[in-house]
Amino acid sequence: MARLFSEEFVRAIERLRIITRQTPRGGRHAEHRSPDLGAGMEFRDFRAYVPGDDVRRLDWNLYRRTGRLFLRLFEQPEDLPVSILLDVSDSMFFEAPPRADAARLATAILAAVALQQHDRVTIQPFGADLLPPLSVNTGRAGLRRALTYLERLGPAGPTNVVRAATRFAARRQRPGLAAVVSDFFDPTGAVGVTEALGHLRHRLALVQVIRSSDTDPALDGELRLLDCESAGAVDVSITRESVGRYRQAYAAFAEGLSLFAARRRAVHARIDADRPILDQLDELFAGGVLVT
């Protein structure tokens, strides 16, 4: 854990916040504004007193002026369920440094920020299928558990974002923020991935783990390219034309993700696996805030 999540890393994320435009009802007390009225500090409205109401919330000043009993209503700050779908497929552990490192750091950042805000965090790793998740509620102990959990994750088969998203969406859970941290290299491409993610009822944050070789492959000659996850192979002559077509395909893939994120008003952040994650926090937390 010391290698991945240093003290410097922990200090850097203390200032970050996650703000949601809409917190779902029914949560427990936390920091996010919600449509529920309750025992918060923020005044929301008045309403007429009806028998049975808590008399401690009566506005006596208003009673003195009007002679009628009104109840002061306050916002009920609630927590935000934060689910982090972490891709731990084989492709995330391929190459050095592995994309999984950057993905786990990003997951840790999201989890830490959420835990600071007393949100419930569920880390749901997936590869070929969903793996056993980790749910932590709050506090340093929870963060420590999360970090330990992340450290122990290893390759879990080929990427299958579609299956993971579909099965995750089938779960009964309170809607919240679902952050998908992945390279999204699903065999179905951007179309299949976005279609599957569209079934999620959560606010979405797509964290795409990339590296420079994705757009500029440093290849040459006659190659038989073997997929690191599957038995797939492609024979290709690396020419200017073939590289151009590769770039076109990759750009279409990236554009597909971006368009989907824009349609869903979701966050779409690209994290470069070759650069320090702390230098890229602005990608995810613009101005220190992740607004979903």
Add this chain to the structure above:
Amino acid sequence: MTFSGIPIGWALALAAGAAVALVLLHRLRVRPRELRVVTVLFWAHAAERTRARTLFERFRHPLTYALLATICILPCLAAARPAWSGDPKDRLYEVVVVDAGMAMHGAEDRWNAATTAALHEAERLAGHDRLAVIVADPWPRVIQSFTDPKPLLKRKLAGVVPSNRPADRTGAMRLAEALLRGREHGQAVWIGDPDDAVMNASGAPWRGVPVPGPKQNAGIVCMTFEPAAGDPLRGLLRVRVGSWGPAGRDVTLRVDRGGGAPLLDETRSLSPGDVTDFIVPDLPADGDALIARLGPADERPADGTATFRVPLRTPIRVCGGDAVAGSLRAAIAADPSVQWSEDGCTVEVRIGDGPAVIGGTPVSGGDHDFENAVCGSGRGIVPTPETQVLLRAGESALVASVKGAPPQLLISDALWGGGSDVSARPALAVMLVQTLRTLAGWDNDPVTVPSDRAVEDPLWAQGDAVMTMPGSRTASAVGPAMAESPKGEVRRSWWPSLTAALLGMAFVAFLVEAALHARGRIP
């Protein structure tokens, strides 16, 4: 099945070479370096189009290899022009004679047309027919025998350069007839300027394929030296120039000595079919070479130049003994062509017992085998080959040569006998000078060098005006006939269909290969 295009061995070697080349390509195909990547998702899109165009990709599948081998080998066999052998008794042996003489020299288009016609003759033959080609220039020769592959004919004809001398037509025709001798089905074809009269007189079946000639031409027909009547040591040079074409034209004739001294430079206008004589007067018969050039150059530059050597005539020096009468000596010396000399002589006149002899070994009898006998013009002299009888009769003088001996002048004793006044007659001197001239090989006839070009040039016979060379035959009499020759039987073979079938099969194989590739069955 025969392969008339190229030998079947070549075709099979070509096909085998193609197969070997394909095998080599198959063996030497690029074996890609394996490389694990994070995903092939995007490379699959990139390689989808490029893979089909990669040559070596096509050799990885056995079926692809077989189809490609078929596509390559079938055209090789088609190039050999296969044909069923057919009945050998029906085989035709054709000899094509291509005129490569002066008629084709300098006329590139005409020569190209002749070679094209020869190639056409080769192509029209059936696959099992045999073809031989003779090039008719001054030295007719066979450039393509019956056993040579027909496709090589084009290369062989390309190596032939038309001569600037007339073709030996007779030799070429004899050579063609020799090739056809003993062949049951034979045919000879003359490509150039066929002469129907000559071909009809031949024993072989000839067919003429005329080659169109140039449309505009002016040329030197002949050059003639005409000795002067009184002085055979001098004469005039006559250069006859003819013209043919759609319009009249100006021609300039320049005659130079071989050493470069100009003799004539004159320009005249000629109408189509017209002929004119350029004259160089009072030209000494000094044996010098003359060069005549006609300008400006036209479509047939070959007949624009001619060379001519003037006869060499030096005075005949005559010496005689004391018995020669003074009057006779004076009469002989008066002739400009004879010079009486006491010091040395070209011929010697002896008068004495027996036959008088001028030069050489005396002939003393009648049992000699005379040749080239010319009788002198004396009184009572009868021109007859029985010279010995005449000599005994004492009535004649004879200039003759004996085999293996120099020419001699024989004069009968009767002309010099006692009391004879023949030696005093002027006619004897005239007769002696005439015989001396004859002895020297002179005569009063013009010396003409006919231009062979006039014979070769088909244009001369086309005009209404018949160009006649002085004292000689007419050009039209020896010129080529331009009439359309009867067409020979065209032996259509069916090898094109078999060739087309092979090419079609190759195309079908290509379509199958393309279809299988498009469906993803083969790479």
